[in-house]
Amino acid sequence: MSSQMILRIDDKTKEKFYSIVRREGKTASEKMREMVENYIKKADMSQVVDDLWERVEKKVKEKGFNESDIERVIRETRKSR
Numbered sequence: 001m002s003s004q005m006i007l008r009i010d011d012k013t014k015e016k017f018y019s020i021v022r023r024e025g026k027t028a029s030e031k032m033r034e035m036v037e038n039y040i041k042k043a044d045m046s047q048v049v050d051d052l053w054e055r056v057e058k059k060v061k062e063k064g065f066n067e068s069d070i071e072r073v074i075r076e077t078r079k080s081r
Contacts, residue, residue, distance in 0.1 A: 007032070
């Protein structure tokens with residue numbers, strides 16, 4: 001099921017937007033849906049990365065590693081590449 005979302009922008013911006021999407025062969029609604037979907041994907045990816053770092057931090061603490069251990073492992077890994 002679809003629902004509406006109201007967006008308020010100034011007239012000049014609206015006309016430029018309509019002009020650009022027409023050149024792309026899209027409607028304003030299609031372009032807005034595309035932009036919202038892309039934003040959601042990006043925002044969701046940020047959450048995935050944040051969750052990953054939290055899990056890494058938890059594992060590091062569980063294994064008893066400290067900051068100097070982590071720095072050493074990073075240096076060793078970089079040297080091996």
